[in-house]
Amino acid sequence: MKLSRRELLATFLGAPFALAACRDMSAGARFPDGEIVGQNATLGHVLREGRSFEVPADNWRSAKAVIVGGGIAGLSAAWKLSKLNFNDYALLELEKEIGGTSRSGIGSPVNYPWGAHYLPVPFQENAELIELLDEMALTDGRAANGDVVIREQYLCREPEERVFYKGRWYEGLYLNAGASDEDKQQFGQFQQTIDRWIDWRDTSGKRAFVVPSHQCSQDSQVTDLDKISFAEWLRNLGFTSERLVWYCDYACRDDYGLRLEQTSAWAGLFYFCSRVRKSGDESQPFITVPEGNGRFVNYFSERVGDKILRSHMVVSIVPNEKGVDVVCLADNELRGFHCEKVIYASPMFTAPYVIRGFNNDAPFAANEFQHNAWFVANLFLNDRPKPRFAKDFPLAWDNVFYESPSLGYVNATHQKGIDYGPAVWTYYYPMCHEENGRTKLFNYDWRELADVCLTDVARAHPNIYELCDRVDIMRWGHAMISPRPNFIWSETRARAQKPYRNIHFAHTDLSGIALFEEAFYHGVRAAKELQTAQI
The missing domain is CATH 1.10.405.10 (Guanine Nucleotide Dissociation Inhibitor, domain 1)
Incomplete structure (x- = not known):
């Protein structure tokens, strides 16, 4: 059923605000260009069809290990395997682009995130993550107490946060x-x-x-x-x-x-x-760059890019006496890998659809790993909005609307010190585990979601329609794991971290919280498990 504009805005932004927005918007307001980008939802649904797959004999190859999934966990596993001189492996990624919710886009005047956009400076005890930061030349030695020192240009510059409330901008989040x-x-x-x-x-x-x-x-x-x-x-x-x-x-x-x-x-x-x-x-403090955690994705790609096979949708994983057979769909043909071990770095709820025999003797309750949906929009501005009041707190890195269910927007241009002229703003809207939220999100087209985004931003910047030339939108159907009550310390999560028939699981799902550090930890852990098993 097609919703009216007022009904659409009420669904996402609340009825009172929708009523005011519909009344205030002039009929002749310019609407920017844009499109839906990113994830292909139809690909993943192939897994639910339960097909059988026969790989032509000439399409098989052998490898000691296959990594399934090119998000941060899978990329971290690949990075660690290569550092351990475990080089006989391949990483298979469903999408054309790697990185999962840490991926980024290329644009002007800066690149921009499509999801995760910062990493808090790790404590000194997190040695392997600091090793990665050292490799990437993000560090500047150690402090006297042993804490890592991050180069100043990579630490979030001030002002960091502001909140919009009843027509005014104020410093901070509280x-x-x-x-x-x-x-x-x-x-x-x-x-x-x-x-x-x-x-x-x-x-x-x-x-x-x-x-x-x-x-x-x-x-x-x-x-x-x-x-x-x-x-x-x-x-x-x-x-x-x-x-x-x-x-x-x-x-x-x-x-x-x-x-x-x-x-x-x-x-x-x-x-x-x-x-x-x-x-x-x-x-x-936060480590951040305009493209957000895409900087880490790009670095991993530079280090292990020759092992990454994009647009390779894994459709079947078959454990057997010799190891594991992995079947994938690429270029409209089936291809297979005979391997000894698999690192499964995809969301845990997908395991029963991919791993043959999983449900016959399920090692964990995969349906307990519940995710929620988001949409992210990147707004390409030809200029910055002028402050409405002289005492308004100035444009910050993170800009939050107190009276909105969205998270507001991050100014991707902020970290470069470009305080005037064109900018890229990244807007985040979580569906908050709404009933049928994922289905609802994918039922809306680009124009409708762009309207939600622009209307929300217009509460603080009424001239956004004149300033915004383009809005691109990415819909994340399974954006992140939901740390709901009775899940974090459940037996399900503990059991999922154990290997199952030569398959080692590595994903931020296994921590119950969707953070870069957690994905990195599980990827590195799984890689070391494979190295230990090889010795």
């Missing part, structure tokens, strides 16, 4: 302007509670929350937090301030694509605690 004494008191108490969790250690000295998450304590005081939602945790402690609740809800939408009441309390606290060394410290 809305201090107009806060009542009760708001301020609750925010202070919340920070004290977070500080206690930052400093908490179990009997073996482990932190409650740290990146990567496999280093987190499994003490029941910590794991029991996974049994309730973050919303319930806040209510239990008497945190009811509307501004504080919004702040925590934004955190959940930003990192997990979920609302406060949908998110595990463990995951909510992980967001605030895991990247702070000790109470009183600032959170670790």
Whole structure:
């Protein structure tokens, strides 16, 4: 059923705002060009058809290992295998472009992200990730205490964040302007509670929350937090301030694509605690470049590009006595690999559709790995909007709308210090585990989603239609794993990390949270497992 414009905007942005937007938009407003780019949803659905596949005899080749999936986990596994001199492998990627949600686009005046756009500076204990940063020449030695020092040009420049509320821009993400004494008191108490969790250690000295998450304590005081939602945790402690609740809800939408009441309390606290060394410290600064985490994807491609086979859709993985047979569809023909080991670096929910015999003796409940949908839009501007008020906080890297269900936009041009003229803004909208959200998202065409994006941005920048020449949109049907209550510390997640019939799983799903560091950890872990098995 075709929705009216008002119904469309009400679905995404809320009825009151939709009514005002439809009334305010002039009929003659210029609408930019653009298109839907990226993922081909129809390819993945081939897996659900349960076909049988016969590979011609001449289309088989042998390899010691095959990596299935070219996101950060798969690329990290390839990087590590090559460093271990384990070179007889191939990486098969469904799409034309590698990188998953860390991929980026090429444009002017800068390149831009299509998803993940930063990496917090890792603690010194995360040695292998720091090794990668050293290789990429992003570091500038070590501080006296051993912490890695990142070159200044790669650290997010100021101003970093601002929030738009009732017609004005304010500094930061927490809305201090107009806060009542009760708001301020609750925010202070919340920070004290977070500080206690930052400093908490179990009997073996482990932190409650740290990146990567496999280093987190499994003490029941910590794991029991996974049994309730973050919303319930806040209510239990008497945190009811509307501004504080919004702040925590934004955190959940930003990192997990979920609302406060949908998110595990463990995951909510992980967001605030895991990247702070000790109470009183600032959170670790962000490493970022215009193309976001596409910089890492491009580096991996440079290092292992000869092993990557794009547009190779794996349709069948068949464990056998000699190892594993992998069948893929490429250039409209079936091709196969006889290999000893497989690193399965694709979302866990796909495993039963690809791995033959999986459901006969399922090693884990793949349907427990639930994902949510997003859409991302890149807006190509011919100029920047002028500030509406002299005292408005200026354009920042991250620009958030307090009264919108979207996450606002990131200014891809920010890091280059280009503060005037053309720009690229990357707009993020999480579907927040909405019922049928994925189906709903793919039922809308480019014009409808572009209208949602531009209407939302116009709340702060009314002249966006004159400034925006183009809007390209990418729909992520399975953007990230959902850390809902009772999943993070479930038996399902633990079991999925164990090898199954010469298949080693490596994906950020296995951490229950979709972060670069988690994907990197699992890719490196799986690569080392293969190396160990070979010795």
